[in-house]
Every structure is written in C-alpha cells, then in structure tokens.
Amino acid sequence: MLDWPASQTSVSLPLMIDDTASPHRTERADFQATRDPALMEGADRGQVNLLSYHDLYLLWERQQWQTQAIDFTKDREDWWGFPEEERFQRMYGLSSFFIGEQKVAEELGPIMRAAPTEEMKLFLCTQIADEARHVEFFNRFYQEVGVLDAGDLHGRLEETSEHLNPNFHTLFDDMLKSRVDRLAGEPEDLEVLVEAITLYHMVIEGMLALTGQHFIITYNEDNGTLPGFVEGFNNVARDEHRHVAFGARFLREMAATDQRYLDAIQRTLVECGPAADGVLAPPWYEEGQELFGVSMEETRAFAMKALERRMKVIGLAPVA
Numbered sequence: 001m002l003d004w005p006a007s008q009t010s011v012s013l014p015l016m017i018d019d020t021a022s023p024h025r026t027e028r029a030d031f032q033a034t035r036d037p038a039l040m041e042g043a044d045r046g047q048v049n050l051l052s053y054h055d056l057y058l059l060w061e062r063q064q065w066q067t068q069a070i071d072f073t074k075d076r077e078d079w080w081g082f083p084e085e086e087r088f089q090r091m092y093g094l095s096s097f098f099i100g101e102q103k104v105a106e107e108l109g110p111i112m113r114a115a116p117t118e119e120m121k122l123f124l125c126t127q128i129a130d131e132a133r134h135v136e137f138f139n140r141f142y143q144e145v146g147v148l149d150a151g152d153l154h155g156r157l158e159e160t161s162e163h164l165n166p167n168f169h170t171l172f173d174d175m176l177k178s179r180v181d182r183l184a185g186e187p188e189d190l191e192v193l194v195e196a197i198t199l200y201h202m203v204i205e206g207m208l209a210l211t212g213q214h215f216i217i218t219y220n221e222d223n224g225t226l227p228g229f230v231e232g233f234n235n236v237a238r239d240e241h242r243h244v245a246f247g248a249r250f251l252r253e254m255a256a257t258d259q260r261y262l263d264a265i266q267r268t269l270v271e272c273g274p275a276a277d278g279v280l281a282p283p284w285y286e287e288g289q290e291l292f293g294v295s296m297e298e299t300r301a302f303a304m305k306a307l308e309r310r311m312k313v314i315g316l317a318p319v320a
C-alpha cells in the first residue's frame, strides 16, 4: 500500500525520491513548456510559474499531432515476435490506458460545463478533443497490429476489458463517475468540481497515467520495440502533462480561496488512495515481482514524487 496522505490537516508525504528516475524525455522543451509541476525542480520549493488557462489553450494549438501519421509496421512485427506470455503481460497496461482514455473522454463534458470561467471551459474543450485522439491512437494501434479479434472500437474495448483489475472500476466507475453525475445535475457545486478534478487530473492522469507511460515508454525505448507506439505514446504523455498543469492551476486557485476546497482535495486523496494504489498492479501480480524490469516500490516512488511536487505547488504539502 502507498503511504497515502492520511487524515492529518497537512499532507506529509514520504521522501521516496529517486532523482535518477528523471527521464530524459521530460526535459524536452515541449514537455517543459507545459510547466507541469512534476517536471519542474522548482516545485520541490513550491515555486512554479504555472501557465494561465489561456496560455494552456495556446500551447494546445501549437502541440497538435495525428494518429493517422504513425507507422505501426514494425510494431506489428515486434508484437507477434514477443513470446505469448509477454503479450499477455503487456495487455494489462495497454487495456488500462485504452479503456481509461475512453472513460475520461466520456466524463469530461460535465466537468467542462461546471468550470466557473470561460477560459477554463475553453481549455477543457481542448482536453476533450485530446482524450478522443488518445482513444483513437489506441484503437489504431490495436487495429494495425492486430492485437485482438474484434473488428471495431466498441468490440475492442469490450474484448480488452478482461485484462483490468477491480480497482480500476472502483476508481473510474464509482468514484469519478459518481462525482461527474452530480456535476451534470448541479454544475454550480464547486466542491464537487474540486473533488472531480483532484481525482481526474491529479490522481488518474497525474499519478497513474503518467507513471505508467514513463515506465512503458522507457522499457520499449531501451529494448528498441514498438517504435510507432512509443512515438504516439510520447505525444499522449505530453498532452497529459498539459492537462495536469491545468488541474494544478485550478486546484491552487481554489485552495487559495477557501479552506473547504483544500479539505476537499485532501479528503479525495485519502478516499481514492487504496483504489489508486491497486490500479498500479495487474490482477496477476505477485508480491516482489518485477514488471518489465521495474519493482512495485520504484513505480510507487515515481507516482508519489509526482504527486508530492504538484501538492507543494497547490499548497497542500510542506515545501523544502
């Protein structure tokens, strides 16, 4: 289990910092341009000049890409050259992302409508387009590589879902969906919006997605495998950093407005902790097992470091 922020008033996070895990790709100018606190050393001191909502929108205009431009020819050769067990093990990460992208795309509409300013709404509209592109990226990868038997998007989502674990459903179908459903009926409830954005941008995108992306991309780059997938997944990761940067700005502003929003962030992190931790491990994971060359401790440390930096910038964790 993660040593998750417990019920104290300020979050005290473990110092499981592995600076050697700092990946080269996150030093790329286009990643740094998002100013996601997890990418900035200044975040350790709580110092990051987050972009405005409008600047985040303009960055989105400059950071476009096409799923149809990616060549999956070598990916297909690589995939069918992997031993059967490796293909099975890779399905956990692939399925969690494919279905995760589809679910977040679906849930973002009511969040966008509940955002209190036009600038926020405009950025969240761009994020809806991004999440649709991420779904299509996975759909194309599955189709071009021939990962499954199903012949369309709906069928692929259904067929790949057998690889998920129950915590995934708790996080997406219970915790996130219940808040989004409430927002759909009561878009003026800012406390629920704060909870939804904590879950969506900080936990699902910030901790889980970007951690999975980091290790999956690194493993494939180190092994020279799935080059088309790596190219597209890097673009997805850059988009996610931009989304998380929006979440960090929104939560920092809300936290500065009223203590009850700070409490809402804290409460949500505590509530989702066990399910979020559970999503990091596949259903077939055995204690102590390394997954694609990485231990569960290393995975957790990476996720917690990212959360810690963002929480410092939001004002919820003590700064160094």
Ligand SMILES: [Fe+2]
Pocket (backbone or CB within 6 Å): 101, 104, 130, 131, 134, 236, 240
């Ligand atoms: Fe996404």
Ligand SMILES: [Fe+2]
Pocket (backbone or CB within 6 Å): 104, 130, 131, 205, 239, 240, 243
């Ligand atoms: Fe996203």
